[in-house]
Amino acid sequence: MPALSQMSQPRLAPGCRWGNQGEQQVVLFPEGMIRVQGTGQGILELCDVKRTVQEIVATLSSRYGAADPVKVTEDESRFLEALQRKRIVDY
Amino acid sequence: MSPDFLKLCSENGLWITNDSKPTGADRRGHASLPATLRLLLQSSAVGCNEGGTFHRGMGPRVSRSESLGVLHLHLTGGEPAARADLKDLIVGGHQAGLYTNLITSWLGLSEARLAGLVKAGLDHIQLSFQDSRDELARWIAGADGHTYKIALAKKIRQFQVAFTVNLVVHRQNLDHIEEMIEFVEQLQPEIAHAQYYGWALRNRDALLPTSQQLENCLRAVEEAQLRLAGKVQIDSVVPDYYARYPKAWAGGAGALC
Numbered sequence: 001m002p003a004l005s006q007m008s009q010p011r012l013a014p015g016c017r018w019g020n021q022g023e024q025q026v027v028l029f030p031e032g033m034i035r036v037q038g039t040g041q042g043i044l045e046l047c048d049v050k051r052t053v054q055e056i057v058a059t060l061s062s063r064y065g066a067a068d069p070v071k072v073t074e075d076e077s078r079f080l081e082a083l084q085r086k087r088i089v090d091y
Numbered sequence: 092m093s094p095d096f097l098k099l100c101s102e103n104g105l106w107i108t109n110d111s112k113p114t115g116a117d118r119r120g121h122a123s124l125p126a127t128l129r130l131l132l133q134s135s136a137v138g139c140n141e142g143g144t145f146h147r148g149m150g151p152r153v154s155r156s157e158s159l160g161v162l163h164l165h166l167t168g169g170e171p172a173a174r175a176d177l178k179d180l181i182v183g184g185h186q187a188g189l190y191t192n193l194i195t196s197w198l199g200l201s202e203a204r205l206a207g208l209v210k211a212g213l214d215h216i217q218l219s220f221q222d223s224r225d226e227l228a229r230w231i232a233g234a235d236g237h238t239y240k241i242a243l244a245k246k247i248r249q250f251q252v253a254f255t256v257n258l259v260v261h262r263q264n265l266d267h268i269e270e271m272i273e274f275v276e277q278l279q280p281e282i283a284h285a286q287y288y289g290w291a292l293r294n295r296d297a298l299l300p301t302s303q304q305l306e307n308c309l310r311a312v313e314e315a316q317l318r319l320a321g322k323v324q325i326d327s328v329v330p331d332y333y334a335r336y337p338k339a340w341a342g343g344a345g346a347l348c
Contacts, residue, residue, distance in 0.1 A: 015253020028190040
C-alpha cells in the first residue's frame with residue numbers, strides 16, 4: 001500500500017465514480033456506494049489526480065478560513081487513508 | 092429514469108419495482124419512484140431468448156439499493172452474455188444514470204464484445220472462478236472455460252471498467268484457499284468474493300465445508316484482508332449452515348413474493 005504524502009495526487013479508484021440520488025452526492029463502486037457530504041465531499045471533489053494533498057489542504061484551509069492547516073492535513077490524511085483501504089481512493 | 096429505459100426493461104421482462112410499499116399489484120407503474128430498485132429477469136419473458144439459456148425459475152438476481160433509491164443495475168442470470176440485446180440494456184441503464192454491473196461466466200463474451208459493452212457504459216464486470224487449478228475448475232463447472240477466463244481476465248485492465256472476481260468455495264477446494272487467494276490476487280481485481288452457495292440437500296455431503304475447513308478459511312481470509320488492504324478487498328460469506336441466522340437471499344429478495 002503506498003504511503004500518503006504531501007505530494008500524493010489522490011483520485012477515485014478504478015471502478016468508482018460519482019453519482020447522485022436527488023440532491024445527495026454519492027460515490028458508486030462495485031457492490032456498493034457511499035454517501036458523501038460536507039467536508040468529506042469537499043475533499044473528494046478535489047481528488048482529481050492533478051491536485052496534491054498539499055494543494056487540497058491549502059484549498060480547504062482557505063475555504064474554511066478559521067481552520068488550522070495542521071489539523072486539516074491530519075483530518076484529510078486520515079480520511080483519504082480510510083477510503084484507500086476500502087478501494088475507493090487511490091494515490 | 093428515462094421512459095425509454097423503462098420501456099426496454101418492460102419489453103425484456105425486466106421489472107423495476109418500488110418495494111417501499113409492496114401492494115402485490117403490478118408494480119411496473121411505480122418504476123420511476125426514487126425508492127428501492129428491484130430488477131428481475133422474469134423467467135417467462137426471457138426463457139425463449141437466445142436458445143433458452145435462461146430457464147424458468149433460474150433464480151434471477153435482484154438488485155436493490157435500500158432506501159437510498161435506484162443506483163445499481165445488476166445484469167445477471169443465468170448468463171446475461173447469452174442475450175443479444177445485452178448492450179442495449181447497458182446503454183439504457185447507463186443513460187438512466189445507473190451503475191451497471193455485469194455478472195458473467197464470460198463464456199460467450201469475446202474481447203471485442205467486451206470492448207463494445209464498456210463503450211456502451213458498462214461500469215463493472217464480475218467473473219466467477221471455480222478454482223485456481225484447471226482440473227478442479229473443470230470438474231466442478233462441468234465445462235472447460237478456466238483457461239479462457241484467465242486469458243480474458245488478464246486483458247481486462249486494458250478496459251476502463253471495474254473488475255471483481257467471485258471465487259466459488261466448497262469442501263473440495265477449501266483446503267487450498269490460500270492458493271486460490273493468491274490466484275485471484277494475480278488477476279488484480281478490485282474486490283474478491285469467497286462464497287459458498289450449495290443450497291440443495293443433495294450437495295451437502297460433497298460441497299458443504301467442514302467446520303474445521305471453515306475455521307481455517309476464515310483465518311486465511313482474515314490474513315489476506317490485512318495483507319491486501321488497499322489492493323484487493325476480500326469479502327467472504329459464511330455458509331448458512333454455520334451462520335447463526337440464514338442470510339436473506341440477495342439481501343432480501345424473498346420479501347418480494
